[in-house]
Amino acid sequence: MIFANVFMNITLLKHLSISIDGQFLHRRHFLTYLSEDATMSTTNETPVRERKGRRMTRISPDNRFPRFIYGTAWKAENTCRLVGLALDAGFRAIDTANQRKHYFETGVGEALKQKFSEGILRREDLFLQTKFTYPGSQDNRLPYHLDAAPADQVRQSFLSSLEHLEVEYLDSYILHGPSVDRGLTPVDHEVWRTMEELKSEGKTRFLGVSNISLEQLKLLCDGAETLPTFVQNRCFANTGWDRQIRAFCRESGITYQGFSLLTANARELLSREFRKLVQDVGGTISQVVFRFANQIGIIPLTGTTNPDHMREDLAFDTVNLTDADIKNIEGIAEKICSPEK
Secondary structure, eight states: OTTHHHHHHHHHHTTOOEEETTEEEOHHHHHHHTSSOOEEEOOOOOEETTEEOOOOOSOBTTTBOOSOEEEOTTOGGGHHHHHHHHHHHTOOEEEOOSOTTTOOHHHHHHHHHHHHHTTSOOGGGOEEEEEEOOGGGOOSOOSSOTTSOHHHHHHHHHHHHHHHHTOSOEEEEEEOSOSSSSSOOHHHHHHHHHHHHHHHTTSEEEEEEESOOHHHHHHHHHHOSSOOSEEEEEOOGGGTTTHHHHHHHHHHTOEEEEEOTTGGGHHHHTSHHHHHHHHHHOSOHHHHHHHHHHHTTEEEEEOOOOHHHHHHHHTGGGOOOOHHHHHHHHTHHHHOSSTTO
């Protein structure tokens, strides 16, 4: 159900065309720009309940975060090849999940092994993030025993992820989403406590949670010994780019990762107002979106399968946005009266 918006937006885009940098762009090319899962983030504090960490600006073994993450959802057997291309393009942060239904974690590990063996990268050069996913969001290819206790499922899934990725530790371990749509259950708290244990054992540097509401995030933080370092959500322009949750994260020292920044916002990004802004500031649609995300404190994910777009996305810093531009993008949904506008 959480992926339905992506397919809805792709259907919408089939009827649209846009102009970028003064050049007419046929809808099929824009579909390529908006065809993947996206997340990117900049810097923030390490959210442990007892203290606030220092601000981070780059990847290193000492609590520094990436500014951009390559997402690997829905790539199936192409995962190894595409992750290899992303690493070649310059990505140094990879997001995946031990959820064979939508991710191929082993493919990520194969790409990493190849780059490590070639001497191109070292483990410490990378930020690796994966997720624990409840049975209800899995298919029959489970990374744990279905009849195991939730705490045991977390540990089984975690060990399976290390095997898939062929690494000894993770940089970030994410709860893929609460077990229920509203509120939290005792199982959610048990799972989080087990994730806290993994962190205290030095097996992951950071913890996070994805696909979570503000109500659920507050409940999780209230019951947690260690606050999540990351919240990773699908980011909609019509909610002010998840404004309320981002505000809570900012107050709590939590770093916000945003995915589907492109696919979830087709209506806004194809609007006359946004196209005019892109033409005025230069760059591509994705560069403007990712630069905007960076400036308001979001770590974006991109899952593009096009090597040219990978390099273009990484060059989002070439775009300069003024405070007025940021304000316009933040309120872009309110400026649009109808999808046809």
